[in-house]
Amino acid sequence: MNPDVVQFSRGVPPIEAIPARELAEHTEAAVAELGPRLFQYPPIGRYLGDPTLREQLAKRHDADPDHILVTNGSLQALDLLAAHLLSGSGAAVYVEGPTYDRAARIFERHGGRVSSIPLEADGMDLADLRERLRAEVPAFVYTVPDFQNPSGVTLSLAKRGELLGLAAEYGFTVIEDIPYRDLRFHGETLPSLSELAEGARVITLGSLSKVLSPGLRIGYVISDADTALELATRSEGVYLSPVGLCQAVAARALGSGLVTENVERARDFLRPRHDAAVRSVQSSLGDALMAVPDGGYYVGVRVKTGSDPDAFLDRALGAGVKLISGSAFYPSTEKSTVDTMFLRLPFQAMTPEEFSTGVERLAASLS
Template sequence: MTVQTVHFSRGIPPREAIPSTAIAGLTSAVLTAEPDRVFQYAPIGRHTGDQELREQLGKFHSVDPDRVFVTNGSLQALDLLAAHLLRDASEPQVLVEAPTYDRAVQIFRRHGARVSGVPLRHDGLDLDVLRERLRTEVPAFLYVIPDFQNPSGVTTGEDKRRELVRLSAEYGFTILEDIPYRELRFSGTAPTPLGDLAASADGARVLTIGSLSKVLSPGLRVGYVIGPPGTPHALAVLAESIYLSPAPLLQVVAARALADGLVRQNLERIRQLFQPRHDAAVEAVRQTFGDIHLCIPDGGYYVSVHLPIRTDEEAFLAAARNEGLALTRGSAFYPVDSAPPPGTAFLRLPFQALDPEEFAEGVRRLAAAAEQAV
């Protein structure tokens, strides 16, 4: 009998989290009203994105729209920022959380960075380790995902955020805060954004990377950077040399979705949809394994664990495949100088697309795989 696979692999929105019918309606209206504009090249010459979209993103984040640069997804934002920040760096060192988003590490390394991990705790970076690193080498930038981190689910606490901003000012490094999950909070109080803290800290520098992929639609490919004056134009010069101009249709549709309130309406739908899945996922892990969560997230997509295993990761993953599980290799989320604790496998367990019964079945299979791997 074929066993249906439980997918603990990709963190993508389920279909029911994307307001496809409403987006299609907005697209039809845009195509009727101004087809000539959206099927032409966007303006060139330091073009920072559709004006209406930047204004709407400025309202959404309570920032001046002149500080917003729109990209084709957040990975492009990361790529452009890495090129911008590493181009003139005398020491191309980049610090990241360990574990962290694996594609970000790949991008930084492609731009010549030496990427080093700082251990992640239940409430953010291990600041003792970070301070020790800073005494010997100041990075070009520190990359963090402070809200419901991918892959761990960790949210950086208020006190640690303030200390990170203080360290940025003291040592002169830039913080890249990546916030794709920030709006997906199901409970608790949101800590202050790093960008807001930097605004009142003399000498601190924070660049914020956002995306509409998790709150509206990944297919629209809308990411953005919020930076200090001058940064959007510098990124625009880089972007034009790579792809000339963005896709006007997608940016105009995204702008209308924000202006019409669709994004905020969809966020409320997503929270109602995901919270029961989150609660059931946390409980399933606790009942099966005990308190081995890296944290209990208050939102986002992920629960993560350091699962004790009696063998190496390769043998465990083979046993998991035999149990009908699709997993992402946990060690891939660690930079080359970092690793999960000895005797454990790091597992990112996305819950956003699984009903409670399917997630619980996946956890049961994980337990069986851990017992079988020798």
């Protein structure tokens, strides 16, 4: 790949947002404290993960530690959860359109009939969901409510309440996936779906990848005690037990306040990148912007490609910008044929100059 090509590809944290030195110190301290035991198999038999880490996560989310299973990254939690909720049943699953691509693929792999609910500037179109519920109630609705991957859209407070009302009325589960939730650069944090749940069943997926380190591979799922044990049994059948060393380091990082400090540092580092990215999309692509994200890693746009999607992506690459096809962010059965394409523009790992060069090249490829 030509190094001059601007790549709008993955949501990898910038290396500056990972507290490597402090993590090395915590690793040394964890080894000194726990000794050879850290290098033995962690326990098996419905093991939910490092008890100290679960205590820390429970405090962070005001949850019961017995409701938390810690996994090797939250994608693994999603895979275990999909296996548990779908068991190859062919049940319906509703996701946002666009949605996190890997989530859609996981649900499809576990036999879900995945279809999307259109995403608006304030979250999924609930009139559309309501209509769809009259025809079929899904096993679950999957949402990334804060600074969504891939669009940057946040589900509004009013829609959070309405979605939960529908979940309680029709009896479906809501999975909220919240890895970006703490990375708010402007405005007030909204309550999470689990905080608002009342009569609805909400399962929360969390991750330390974007607030501490993706290399530690610490993800978790917060559900209820029975589901947590069920998922733990499934996890043992796949990888015996999770990585004890990483969990011990993560427990120290949370307990010492490093995660809280690092969230502040990451926000300060990313805020100018976010602001510059929004300005450059507004000036080069105008009303293609789906929403001003105010947090997270991504800006989402809907553009008129004026041609077949593949021809447009080739033209953009020729102009020096590599883009992921928007159809990747939809269920496989919904490949778009129209000339409007969704595009995800991650801004977190680029300087403002690099980002705006990419957006200008993108704009030039549209005409």
